[in-house]
Amino acid sequence: MSAVRAEGPTTTWLPVCTTDQLSRERGVAALVGGRAVALFRTYDDEWFALDNHCPFAHASVLARGIVGTRGDVPFVASPMLKQPFGLRDGVCLDDPSVRVPTYPVRVVAGVVEVGVGSP
Amino acid sequence: MSPTASGRRPRIVVVGHGMVGHRFVAAAVERGLTATHDVVVYGEERRVAYDRVALTSFFEVGADALSLLPSGVYDDPRVALHTETSVVGIDREARRVRLADGTTASYDELVLATGAAPFVPPVPGKDLDGCFVYRTIEDLEAIRDAAARPRADGSKARGIVIGGGLLGLEAANALVQLGVEAHVVEMAPRLMPVQLDGAAGATLVRHIEKLGVHVHCGVVSTEVLDDGTGRVAGLGLRDADALEAEIVVFSAGIRPRDALAREAGLAVAERGGILVDEQLRSTTDPHVWAIGECAAPAGRMYGLVAPGYTMAEIVADTLLGGTAGAFTGADMSTKLKLLGVDVASFGDAFATGPDALELVFADAVAGLYKKLVVGPAGPDADGNPREDAWVLLGGILVGDASSYGVLRPLVSSGMLLPENPEELILPESRGALQLGLPDEAVVCSCNNVTKGDLLAAVDVDGEHRCEDLGAVKACTSAGTTCGSCVTTVKGVIEDYFGEIGKAVDTSLCEHFPLTRQELFDVVAVHGYRSFTEIVEAHGTGRGCDICKPAVASVLASQTGGHVLEGEVGALQDTNDAYLANIQRNGTYSVVPRIAGGEITPEGLIVIGEVARDFGLYTKITGGQRIDLFGARMEELPLIWSRLVDAGFESGHAYGKSLRTVKSCVGSTWCRYGVQDSVQLAIDLELRYRGLRSPHKLKGGVSGCARECAEARSKDFGVIATEKGWNLYVGGNGGATPRHAQLLVGDVDTETLVRYLDRYLMYYVRTADRLQRTAPWIESLEGGLDRVREIVVEDSLGLGTELEAAMARHVEGYFDEWKATLEDPEKLSRFVSFVNAPGQPDPNITFTTERGQIKPVNLDEPVVLGTSIPVGAPR
């Protein structure tokens, strides 16, 4: 099992895919509780989930951005206008007043699960 | 040494007044040997000793300038110098030498410094009129006279040098200087086989051929051909056509002149040379010494002047009673400028040592080949083994030997190499700077500007206070002549600004302290195939949206292959990643290639049908094709399978690569047209399609001077003339419009394509990330003239290499979309949701405008009311 973030008492874990469906430093969109969520896997096999909606571009695209690091912070660059969002907290690295929602992710027996519910 | 029994002063006889003989006499005078001894020198040549190393400059500077003893006599009455006097025999019993005129002279100590003679292979015809060797000033005078003799038809004489070693190339250089068409015939598969490996030899060939010397390697000469009157008519070759020539110069190696010694019964080495001990004393006779090229200490002869000088000093010292001198071998490192090309070979250049490894940097574009031979460092001071610590064992440098001064002393110094030793050979390496270039080091040799001068120019408290490279160049003239030092100049300035905390950063991004060109170079040196390898060796972290696409582009240029293959797929910008252009609502536009803007009605109908069936917005582009907007990501494969079936292919509208070659209708239809611009535009577009480049590339072809294709607003524009084509380069539209400038006029189609191949490949290799051709040309030292030198005049001799690189591209081209459709792995990424591939993204919505769809952007993400089945669909 990999990192679990912001797991609350009422978190519901929804399986979205198996680990081999997403290669390293890639993102993919998943539909979680009706919302488009961008799921990412880093080079170190950490898993993160952000809302897929880019608040700058007003489009559902973050899963298609390039995944990299800034210092020690893993981030995704929005594919539209390249704003960087930290994968850990969803905060825009160039404009901390902008933040996209994040979701906890865990891997159970090769299945990637995204947590929804009250964090 | 003491006076002889007879009471006369002991006499040293020196045979040979060449470079080493002269050095011995000079040492004898300087060290006071003449205080006790008389010295008598016999030299066979007409002149006193001269600088044979610089022999080739004889044509330029004349004999006097080469002389090592311009006054003709030693400034010491104890030395008697006889020129044009050959020693023909030695009577060791009587300790006398016999001279050509029959007289004899006695000696107490005999120093043989007879040098070496060129080896002339025993081929038939070797003595014909027109055959020469290359050793003395007289040889050069004779060659000059022969070169001045016109052929029967009045044209210039032609010359062949047999032997492609160091001396052979010197001889070829002389022929070139004399205006003679020069050929070099070398038996070995490469030039300078003793000093250079295959790749270095090949780089040298390119340099030398561009100077007009014809190189024939791996070729055996069979006979010198006779014109019927006893004169040279050419050279017969085994398994090849004979070469015609009036001059043949033998330069097939040298042999020590040890005949006198042999006849006198002195031991000689197996491969020639008078056998001597570490004090250079004959192993047969303690009163005979041998120095220079005629000597073979420990059985080996040395064909360079420096070891000869060492020998001369040792003998002078030993005759003075010294015991310290011993000749135990010599550094055979060589550095020279052959026909203007730097060549250096030092240490264990062939990596013969047991654990020797090679690091190679080759840049055919710049004509550079540099190799370092490294080996594991021994244990540290405490005797503990060291890991990952390397020392330099040797190397080869061709094209740029400026680092020789830093590198050669490193060999056998035991100094550990820096962590990335390859930086020592990367172009105008900053590595060498980091090793600490002293202030007096000359950075720009054309204008004799030292590192100290550069620092004075940028000194914030100084009088010049230059802010950047341009100002420094203007102020010091550094880098303004040949331009080869510009990177070093830049490095010095940047290091200084870095030290004082002034920001000048040329790094690609936080992950790579390299420019795109440097990145291109390290990928070429190491043959990297993945981002991980590159970032682990040369960067930090895991990259970003700047360096990853740059690496992807460099890898694509160097290795070809599909842009979505494996790990490389994760490096691509969104457009490349989905082989389509992302639009403002997250949908994509699709652009099939319509080469030259020519399309059949059937083609138009297919595009129309596809657009209609998928509900796409259509628009004609500026590049004469049709853009289909509003495709959802998961629809792209469906759309493309229809297009591919109808014979369309990717238009690469999404890539930093060739977009279109726009054309006017040309001479086929237009009453003004003078050439078929459509055909050429199609040919060019199909030739360069798929070429990944630093930025997008556009072309245009106009069929007459009216320029309806607007070709001069393109990166390359071709305009028809009555005689052929004019080629313009460096144009663009956009925010900073530029008109393309004339590169070359009135060329035929074949030449045009050749120049375009070179121009585009040179751009791909050397431009910065996202630098279009216009600013790239401006950034080059010399601007458009520089491009013309490289592309048209081929002054760097890279033409063939650049053309070959383009040929590989053309050959390796395949349609990315067709290949994607055939690969389930790549197709698997074209889904809206990994867990609901059939569900379109609800965030994508459209309205309509003027009868077509129009995207709507939503401030907030849409949440689907219905619950979607989740799971892990496979």
Ligand SMILES: Cc1cc2nc3c(=O)[nH]c(=O)nc-3n(C[C@H](O)[C@H](O)[C@H](O)COP(=O)(O)OP(=O)(O)OC[C@H]3O[C@@H](n4cnc5c(N)ncnc54)[C@H](O)[C@@H]3O)c2cc1C
């Ligand atoms: C074109 C050319 C380029 C070269 N470039 C380089 C280079 O870049 N670097 C380098 O290190 N070396 C170079 N060399 C080699 C260098 O010139 C020799 O190593 C050096 O000259 C050797 O000195 P030496 O005194 O042993 O022989 P020499 O200079 O040849 O002198 C020997 C002399 O002895 C005379 N002699 C011979 N026999 C008798 C006799 N029986 N009686 C009287 N006199 C006699 C000869 O006529 C000759 O004058 C080059 C040589 C040539 C030809």
